[in-house]
Amino acid sequence: METAITCDYQNGVYCVDSGYEGGGVVSVYLLRDGNETAIVDTCSNAALEPVKRALSELGVNDREVKYIFLTHVHLDHAGGAGLFAREFPEATLVVHKRGGSHLVNTSRLLASVASVYGESVTKRLYGDILPVPADRITMPRDGDEFRVGSKTVVCFDTPGHARHHLVYKDIPSGAVFTGDAYGMSYAELVGPEGRCAILTTSPVQFDPSAMRASMRRIDGLARGDIYPTHFGRLSTGGGVSDSLYRQLDLYIEAAERAEGDIASIRTRLRELFKEEASRQNCPCLASNFGRVTVTALELNAQGLALWYKKNRGKS
């Protein structure tokens, strides 16, 4: 059987493809040192199988998983948290203080996701969401540190995509796990000059100025490479970083011009995706509107329309 480890980045940092939406979409990262391991984001329940295979390839038993670091509680990042907690009995789940209660009582989270995707798609993508026992959760403060073997992992409060968002830095390797705080780049979004990236402004807490501030903070932490959940290590050089800041400005302009009208925002985002595809020399960004990018575009449009309604609607 093929290896479940999609990429070994050295220094005890690994990427496992969760298989979500056909693969190349959601990474689960593993951090390993000595006889301790951490998981960064769980994706959905279905990710457990490839993650367990990867762990067994690394010789890790279930009790050696010490932490499950969650970047935020959107279900493509944390939908499997309850199942993972049951499967890795020694693991502490690390989650933002605004996210912890949603893992213990999942009903509001599920209702919120169903309001975005619809109930049948939510069920297909995520299955049964298991709650996490409250005594398995820790909710750190900005700058708190965790030990994984001899590794020190530091967490940073990074709102903007969501208010419940944390970014983690593995100090010895320099890897910064950015969740959805610094754009996303599916595995297939690659052109002749390398990977390209799109912003994620999905509902319901998108906040552009917080996102900009968090991205600046990540610039200071990461110095060149980031590890977004979508998908695998990404160099922020080669115009990727500039492009994401530019997208943020253009998205806000689009929402304001459209006065929050979702159909107009959607049309403008489609043009912007195409413009970015040509700016970043990424033909597949322009051509794959039949697959995951179409979901990204729709979620971004919904997030922008909602942001406009909440912040600009009645002024």
Ligand SMILES: [Zn+2]
């Ligand atoms: Zn998210």
